[in-house]
Amino acid sequence: MDKKIPYHIPVLLQECIQGLEIKPEGVYVDVTFGGGGHAKEIFKQINEQGKLIVFDQDAAAKENTWKAPNFYFVPSNFIYLSNHLKAHKFDAIDGLLADLGVSSHQFDLPERGFSIREDAPLDMRMNQNSERSAFEVVNLDSEDKLISIFRYYGELSNSRALAGEIIRQRASKSIKTTFELMAVLKPFAPKFKDHKFYAQVFQAIRIEVNQELDALKQLLLQSSELLKPGGRLVVISYHSLEDRLVKNFMKRGSFEGEIQKDFFGNVLKPFKELIKHPLVPDEDEIRLNSRARSAKLRIAEKND
Numbered sequence: 001m002d003k004k005i006p007y008h009i010p011v012l013l014q015e016c017i018q019g020l021e022i023k024p025e026g027v028y029v030d031v032t033f034g035g036g037g038h039a040k041e042i043f044k045q046i047n048e049q050g051k052l053i054v055f056d057q058d059a060a061a062k063e064n065t066w067k068a069p070n071f072y073f074v075p076s077n078f079i080y081l082s083n084h085l086k087a088h089k090f091d092a093i094d095g096l097l098a099d100l101g102v103s104s105h106q107f108d109l110p111e112r113g114f115s116i117r118e119d120a121p122l123d124m125r126m127n128q129n130s131e132r133s134a135f136e137v138v139n140l141d142s143e144d145k146l147i148s149i150f151r152y153y154g155e156l157s158n159s160r161a162l163a164g165e166i167i168r169q170r171a172s173k174s175i176k177t178t179f180e181l182m183a184v185l186k187p188f189a190p191k192f193k194d195h196k197f198y199a200q201v202f203q204a205i206r207i208e209v210n211q212e213l214d215a216l217k218q219l220l221l222q223s224s225e226l227l228k229p230g231g232r233l234v235v236i237s238y239h240s241l242e243d244r245l246v247k248n249f250m251k252r253g254s255f256e257g258e259i260q261k262d263f264f265g266n267v268l269k270p271f272k273e274l275i276k277h278p279l280v281p282d283e284d285e286i287r288l289n290s291r292a293r294s295a296k297l298r299i300a301e302k303n304d
Contacts, residue, residue, distance in 0.1 A: 009289045010037025011236055012297045015279050016097055017041050019234040019299035025049040026094035029085070029226075031078035031219060032056065036064040038097055043071065053088065055081065057127040077127060079218045082226060092228045098219060101238040102126070102206070114206065116198045119179040124206045134205050138181060139174050143167050153213075153241065154204030158188055162201070178202075203239065216242060220249045224270035227302040233271060238294045243278065250300040271300035 010016075016038055020028065022045040030039045033054035043052050051070050056062075057077040065073045074084045078098070085093070102114050113123035113134055122134035137149070143163050150159035162185060169175060169184045182198055189197045207213060223233050233250070237243040248257040253269025260268045278296035286293050 009292075010035075010041070011099060011289065011292045011295045012279060012281060012285070013038060013041060015297055016099075016234050016236070017045065019274070019297070020095040020097060020232045022046065023050070023094055027051040027090055027092070028053070028095045028097070029081070029093050030054045030097045030099075031081060032097075032099045033061050033064070033073070034058075034099070035061075036066075038099060042097070043068070046070070051090070053085065053090065053093075055084070059128060077215060079215045081219060081222045085226065093226050093231060094228055095232040095234070096223050096227060097234045098216075099236045100212075100216065100242050101236075113178055114202070116178065116182065116195070116202055119177050121177055122175065122181060122205075124202070124209045126210050130209075132209060134209050135174075135176065137205050137208055138166060139170050149204050149208045150201065152204075153207040154200040155240070156197075156200055156204070162188055207241070213241060213245065216245055217255055220246070220255075224302070229302055229304040231302040232274075233300045233302070234297070235299075236295050236297050238296075243296050243298070246298050247278075250298055270303055272303055274299045274301055 020042065022028065022042060024045065024047040026046060027050070028042050028046065030042060030052070031054075033039055033056040036054070039052060039054050046052060048070060051072070053072040053074060054065075055074045055076055055078045057075070059075065062073060062075060065071075072088055074088075076084055085091075111120050111123070112125075113120045122138055124134040125132075137146075141149070146163035146166060147159045150156045150162050156162065165184060165188070166175065175181050175184060181201075185198070185201060227233060235246045237246055245255050248255055250271045250273050251257070251269075252259050253267070253271070254260055262268055275298065278298050280297070281289075281292040281295055
């Protein structure tokens with residue numbers, strides 16, 4: 001199980017393992033396998049009767065797998081979680097871990113186009129087999145669509161101006177690389193806060209390319225069907241849009257945060273929050289892994 005390539009430092013590792021409350025004979029799922037940091041620790045905690053199933057849509061993640069009769073790697077997006085578990089004869093699970101966002105490995109490969117520090121083709125696809133990349137979003141989407149992407153996924157107040165400038169620039173020449181996009185939007189970058197601005201722009205496009213929020217909603221809904229009573233849901237998010245969905249679903253059973261009740265007035269929600277406030281990395285962890293800075297961990301238990 002030695003790590004074969006530098007990939008991803010597991011964030012809030014011990015907190016995740018404690019949150020899962022692993023049973024040695026249990027069935028556990030890591031839907032964001034990546035470099036396998038979290039998964040390897042889960043695997044150490046289970047016995048031969050226990051099972052670990054991991055998902056990752058990035059083909060590079062397969063390099064970090066290992067062979068064991070009770071370990072299963074599924075090269076797929078976690079939106080197909082239920083289908084793949086059923087195909088492997090798993091009807092219910094004891095715990096599910098999701099470490100959302102882009103892995104360090106993906107950020108560190110310039111050609112993937114995730115980073116604002118490297119000039120690279122506009123890509124941002126977590127699944128390299130997907131047809132729609134950042135290039136298509138920037139060069140083909142309508143102005144209204146771009147406004148919506150920047151406003152809701154990037155939480156940018158000047159989304160209309162950004163979209164309008166992209167439309168004007170691409171009319172004469174396609175915007176092909178990350179640096180070209182940043183050059184187009186440079187007039188709108190706030191002084192001394194340009195790094196944050198570009199990060200928000202890239203976040204917005206990346207979420208659209210990978211349909212990250214829709215995928216997260218589907219994952220949470222499926223987790224409520226798959227987890228056994230008392231099973232644990234452990235989710236690490238990295239920006240407010242993700243965290244809001246996770247918090248609302250764990251706390252109130254809906255993505256909008258509205259409480260739903262049955263005919264008798266009983267609150268309908270599949271999970272019980274185990275911590276009121278998210279866990280965050282301490283200073284030592286952030287010092288070792290700066291990308292952990294924005295991480296928020298929430299833990300919930302499936303209701304009976």
